[in-house]
Amino acid sequence: MEKIFIASLALGLSLFGQETKTASQAYKNITELKDIPADQLVPAMQFIATSLGVQCDTCHVAGKPEADDKRPKKTAREMIAMTMAINKNAFHGQTQVTCYSCHRGSERPVAIPPVIETDAPAKPEGRPAPTVGSTPPTADSIIENYVTAMGGADAMKKITSRVGKGSIAAGGTETPIEVFTKAPNKRITVTHNSNADSFTAFDGTIGWMGTSGRPAREMSPADAVGSALDSEFYLPLRIKEIFTQLRPGRPDKIGDVPVLTLTGTRQGLPPVRFFFDANSGLLLRMVRYTENPLGRMPVQIDYADYREVDRVKTPFRWTLSRPNGRFTIQLTEVKANVPIDDAKFAKPAADSK
Numbered sequence: 001m002e003k004i005f006i007a008s009l010a011l012g013l014s015l016f017g018q019e020t021k022t023a024s025q026a027y028k029n030i031t032e033l034k035d036i037p038a039d040q041l042v043p044a045m046q047f048i049a050t051s052l053g054v055q056c057d058t059c060h061v062a063g064k065p066e067a068d069d070k071r072p073k074k075t076a077r078e079m080i081a082m083t084m085a086i087n088k089n090a091f092h093g094q095t096q097v098t099c100y101s102c103h104r105g106s107e108r109p110v111a112i113p114p115v116i117e118t119d120a121p122a123k124p125e126g127r128p129a130p131t132v133g134s135t136p137p138t139a140d141s142i143i144e145n146y147v148t149a150m151g152g153a154d155a156m157k158k159i160t161s162r163v164g165k166g167s168i169a170a171g172g173t174e175t176p177i178e179v180f181t182k183a184p185n186k187r188i189t190v191t192h193n194s195n196a197d198s199f200t201a202f203d204g205t206i207g208w209m210g211t212s213g214r215p216a217r218e219m220s221p222a223d224a225v226g227s228a229l230d231s232e233f234y235l236p237l238r239i240k241e242i243f244t245q246l247r248p249g250r251p252d253k254i255g256d257v258p259v260l261t262l263t264g265t266r267q268g269l270p271p272v273r274f275f276f277d278a279n280s281g282l283l284l285r286m287v288r289y290t291e292n293p294l295g296r297m298p299v300q301i302d303y304a305d306y307r308e309v310d311r312v313k314t315p316f317r318w319t320l321s322r323p324n325g326r327f328t329i330q331l332t333e334v335k336a337n338v339p340i341d342d343a344k345f346a347k348p349a350a351d352s353k
Contacts, residue, residue: 028066032080036293039220043292048076050297050323051099052107080294098295139246142260142276147236149281151312156234159183159312163338166316166331177329184238186345187231189329201345202231208347216347222290225269226299229288236283239264243272254284254302270296282306282313297323310336 024030026038033044049055056065059073068074079099086097102109147153164179168191176192188201197212207227210216219227232238240246243264252259258278265271270289277284283303289296299322303315319328 029068032077033293037220040222040292043220043222043290043297044294046324047292047294047297048099051105051295052103053105054107058107083294095295100295137248137260139248139262142248142262142281143236143239143246145281146239146276146283149277149313150236151308153237155311156237159310159336160233161338161340162309162314162334162336163340164316164331164334166329166333168327168329170325170327179329179331180340180344181231181233182340182342182345183233185228185231185233186340186342187227188345200227201347202227203342203345203347204231206347210348215350218347222292226288226290229272230301239274242266249273251278257284259284305330307334309334312336 020037020039022034023036023038023041024034027041030041033041036044045056049058052058059070059076061067061069083097083099083101087093087095091097104110147156150156161182162179163181166177166179167174168177168189178190178192179187180190181187184204186202186204188199191198196214199208199210199212199216201208202224207219207224208216209219218224229235229242232242235242243266245265247263247265249261249263252261252275254275259275260278262274262276263271264274270291272289273285273287274283275285275287276282285303286301288299288301290299299320302319302321303317304319305317306313306315308314314334316331316334317328319326
């Protein structure tokens with residue numbers, strides 16, 4: 001599994017022109033995951049914490065993360081070695097067994113099945129029955145309906161930039177935000193916090209994050225791949241170019257809304273799932289994954305409040321959800337074809353002082 005992960009990260013590194021140290025070169029006292037890229041060690045730890053429903057201090061001593069004082073840290077090392085061995089020996093190196101397979105959000109996995117506590121017969125959970133006709137739709141027909149629903153290819157190509165204003169809601173608070181996008185694949189969000197502005201951007205080549213007054217940092221290759229997809233200005237028109245294969249799935253539902261699904265695959269990268277409203281054709285949800293040495297962390301983006309801007313439908317609200325957090329961006333204003341200098345998306349140069 002680790003070899004496959006490192007190979008896929010190598011592809012990401014080659015795509016974005018970045019080089020990185022290994023975990024053992026950048027951190028102290030690394031006994032497992034020694035050869036993974038250093039910028040993937042923290043995502044791996046986040047995967048463990050989310051899978052077990054714990055915090056960093058469960059395993060680590062505050063201020064001394066390299067210390068071996070706590071028994072849970074030693075246990076975690078044993079479990080990492082165990083899951084990697086299982087995947088290597090039983091699943092040909094594919095990541096099939098992870099921390100979450102047994103823990104499911106609990107620090108201690110459940111080993112004994114529960115007893116039956118009711119006389120009522122159990123009702124097996126079933127998938128919703130297809131509701132879109134007897135003939136399964138093809139990938140091409142789903143994408144064609146998507147393009148039509150957005151306003152058509154001609155109308156979309158007439159738009160080359162957008163500037164949106166609104167707010168971002170996270171953790172019970174709302175903060176003003178601006179979103180700048182430019183064809184073919186540039187995007188930056190500027191969150192206006194009370195003490196400083198924060199930035200998340202993709203400049204067409206690399207992804208970066210930063211806060212005003214502090215040095216910006218580049219995203220890891222895995223995060224940059226996701227940011228690149230989010231920044232695709234003409235996604236409906238380019239989806240068949242981006243993915244080497246698009247496979248339709250069974251009809252499904254999001255809430256009470258019937259949806260059609262597509263799974264897109266690219267060599268060396270995790271799959272991406274798309275959910276389209278079966279009636280309107282609009283994209284309602286995208287689920288992509290960030291790869292880490294222990295498994296995949298899902299990133300779900302739900303799109304809503306579509307409004308027409310210069311004859312093209314645009315989502316004014318989207319919610320990004322991860323296992324360890326979520327936020328919602330709600331726009332109140334979107335303007336198309338606003339001139340935006342490419343320098344707007346560039347990572348600020350490091351202070352030479």
